[in-house]
Amino acid sequence: MSEDDKLDRREFLQRAGMIGAAVVGGSQFLSACDKGGGGSQKGQSGSGGQQGGGEGAGELDCTDTSGLSESEIKTRESLKYVDETPKPDKTCDNCRLYEKPESEGKCGGCTVVPGPVHPKGYCNSWQKMKG
Numbered sequence: 001m002s003e004d005d006k007l008d009r010r011e012f013l014q015r016a017g018m019i020g021a022a023v024v025g026g027s028q029f030l031s032a033c034d035k036g037g038g039g040s041q042k043g044q045s046g047s048g049g050q051q052g053g054g055e056g057a058g059e060l061d062c063t064d065t066s067g068l069s070e071s072e073i074k075t076r077e078s079l080k081y082v083d084e085t086p087k088p089d090k091t092c093d094n095c096r097l098y099e100k101p102e103s104e105g106k107c108g109g110c111t112v113v114p115g116p117v118h119p120k121g122y123c124n125s126w127q128k129m130k131g
């Protein structure tokens with residue numbers, strides 16, 4: 001092995017070492033990018049969940065009692081109000097005490113049951129229409 005060969009080998013090893021350092025540094029940089037990418041993927045899955053929450057939005061739900069007082073909720077419960085009548089011929093929209101909503105497809109009201117009332121709902125105070 002000549003002196004020139006030794007120099008070439010040393011030079012090669014030095015360069016290889018530098019490349020190795022560059023690769024290590026680069027992979028650290030890439031792993032830092034991966035972390036950032038992972039974060040944005042989490043954000044995307046979060047927005048996907050919100051889209052899933054929109055499913056079934058077409059169904060009319062008149063069970064929200066969040067705006068009512070405790071005694072109003074108790075009145076609602078004691079009259080056994082339900083969104084879906086168990087008696088097909090007796091529904092809120094053919095009850096004398098029903099108050100129609102401002103527009104079709106929305107919850108109505110009732111003179112005895114506080115809160116939103118489903119047109120196809122029912123309670124124990126159902127009364128036949130006059131006339």
Ligand code: SF4
Nearest residue numbers: 092095098110123126
């Ligand atoms: Fe519906 Fe009962 Fe009110 Fe009649 S009294 S509209 S059945 S909640």
